Amino acid sequence: MSGNENSGDGEFDDVINAEDILHVIELDDNRDISEVMEEADLGEDFDDDMEASGGQIEVQDMAGVVFDKHKDAVFSVHIDPNTSQLAVTGGQDDTAFVWKISTGEVLFECTGHKESVTCTSFSHDGTYVATADLSGLVKVWKIETKEDVFTFECSDAEWMKWHPGSHVLFLGTVDGDIWMWKIPSGECKTLQSHGCTVSCGVILSDGKRMCVGYDDGSLKIWDLKSVSVQHNITGVNAHKSTVLCVDTHPVNNVILSGSTDVTARAYNSSTGKLLGSYDCSSPETEEDSVEAVALSPTHSYAATGTVAGVLSIWDTNTQICRHKCRHEGGIVSVQWDRLTPQVYTSCLDGAIRLWDARNGEMVSKWTGHTDSILGFDVSRDGKYLVTVSEDKTARVFSLSTSDR
Structure with missing residues (x-):
C-alpha cells in the first residue's frame, strides 16, 4: 500500500475548489457485468442465432478499426x-492498454x-490515465513518460x-468507503462508509460536491472539502434497493439515479429534495432493473435504460414518458450527444444505437x-465511437454529421 492519508485542510483542498465545470465526463458504472448478463433475457431468436452459427452471430462489421490485443472479455473504455x-x-x-484510435497501435500496456481491470479513465487534460x-x-500512469506514478491497494x-477539473x-x-487522492503526490482523504457497498458516484457540476448511491437504496451528497455529508437521502425518498447508476446535469442542480x-428518481442537489420518481418497469418481464440513466445537456430530457431492453425518454419538466424504445437485449449504458437531443445506447445484443x-x-445503428x-x-470532438465487448475486442466507428 502506498499513498498518504490526510483528513485536514491544506493544499489538497485547493484542487477541489475548481471553477464551475459545465461538462462532467461520465464513465460506465462498474457493476459486475456477469450480473447484468444473467438478468437479461435476450430472447429465443438471439439464442437460435447463436446456436446456428456455432456461438458466433453473422453481422455486418461497420468498424473502421478493430483492437484485438485483449485475450478475454473487454469491460471498460474511455477516450x-x-x-x-x-x-x-x-x-x-x-490487463489494460492505451492505444491510438486511428490505427489501433498500442502506446503502452x-x-x-491482479484481477479483471474494470475501471479505466483519463484525467480531464489527458495527462494521466488510471x-x-x-x-x-x-x-496511475503518466501518458507522456508511460511511467507508473501512483499505486494503491x-x-x-x-x-x-x-475530478473534471483537477x-x-x-x-x-x-x-462502502470512497477514496480521494491527489495525483501524483498521493495525498488522501476518505469518505467513510455507513456499512454497505457504495455502488456508483458522480462529481457534481460545481466541482465541490459528489453524489453517491449505495446498496441499501440510499444516496448521499458529500462536500469534498470538509468530507462531510450535506444531504442524506433515506427512507421514502430513497430507492427501495441498490442504486446502480447516477448522473448529474452539467448546468442545473438536478441529479438522476437508477435502481x-x-x-x-430525480433530486435537487442543493436541497436533497425528491423532485420526481419514474416507473421504468415493463409489464412483460418480472426481472428488471434500471442499469443506466443520463440527463440531456441540451434539452429537458432524461434517458433510462433497463435490463429488459427498454430505453425510456422522459420529459423532466412534466415527468411524462415521451417514448419507449425497444432493444433486442438488455441495455448496458446510455450517453447523450453533446450537441443534439439524441442519445446513444449500448446493448447486450452486440449493437450500438442512436435515438x-x-x-x-x-x-x-x-x-x-x-x-x-x-x-x-x-x-x-464527436468523430469517434469506441465500444468494448465480450468478444475480446474493442471497435472504433466513425461518426458522420448525418448520424448526429
Whole structure:
C-alpha cells in the first residue's frame, strides 16, 4: 500500500475548489457485468442465432478499426477528453492498454494488475490515465513518460472517476468507503462508509460536491472539502434497493439515479429534495432493473435504460414518458450527444444505437461485435465511437454529421 492519508485542510483542498465545470465526463458504472448478463433475457431468436452459427452471430462489421490485443472479455473504455486520439481499455485478462484510435497501435500496456481491470479513465487534460481492478489495486500512469506514478491497494473496486477539473482521483469500494487522492503526490482523504457497498458516484457540476448511491437504496451528497455529508437521502425518498447508476446535469442542480427497484428518481442537489420518481418497469418481464440513466445537456430530457431492453425518454419538466424504445437485449449504458437531443445506447445484443428523443426514432445503428457490448464512449470532438465487448475486442466507428 502506498499513498498518504490526510483528513485536514491544506493544499489538497485547493484542487477541489475548481471553477464551475459545465461538462462532467461520465464513465460506465462498474457493476459486475456477469450480473447484468444473467438478468437479461435476450430472447429465443438471439439464442437460435447463436446456436446456428456455432456461438458466433453473422453481422455486418461497420468498424473502421478493430483492437484485438485483449485475450478475454473487454469491460471498460474511455477516450482521452483532451485530444480524442487515445483510448484506454481494460479487460478480464487482467490487463489494460492505451492505444491510438486511428490505427489501433498500442502506446503502452498498463501492467501489474491482479484481477479483471474494470475501471479505466483519463484525467480531464489527458495527462494521466488510471486503471483499477476488481481486487482494489489502483494504478496511475503518466501518458507522456508511460511511467507508473501512483499505486494503491484497497478493498474491491466498484467504480472510479477523475475530478473534471483537477488531478484528483476517486474510487468507490465494496466496503462502502470512497477514496480521494491527489495525483501524483498521493495525498488522501476518505469518505467513510455507513456499512454497505457504495455502488456508483458522480462529481457534481460545481466541482465541490459528489453524489453517491449505495446498496441499501440510499444516496448521499458529500462536500469534498470538509468530507462531510450535506444531504442524506433515506427512507421514502430513497430507492427501495441498490442504486446502480447516477448522473448529474452539467448546468442545473438536478441529479438522476437508477435502481434495481426499476425506478429512476430525480433530486435537487442543493436541497436533497425528491423532485420526481419514474416507473421504468415493463409489464412483460418480472426481472428488471434500471442499469443506466443520463440527463440531456441540451434539452429537458432524461434517458433510462433497463435490463429488459427498454430505453425510456422522459420529459423532466412534466415527468411524462415521451417514448419507449425497444432493444433486442438488455441495455448496458446510455450517453447523450453533446450537441443534439439524441442519445446513444449500448446493448447486450452486440449493437450500438442512436435515438432521437423528439420522436423516439432510431437514427443510426452500428454493428460488428459478435457478442455483448459491455461499454462504450464517444469522443469529445464527436468523430469517434469506441465500444468494448465480450468478444475480446474493442471497435472504433466513425461518426458522420448525418448520424448526429
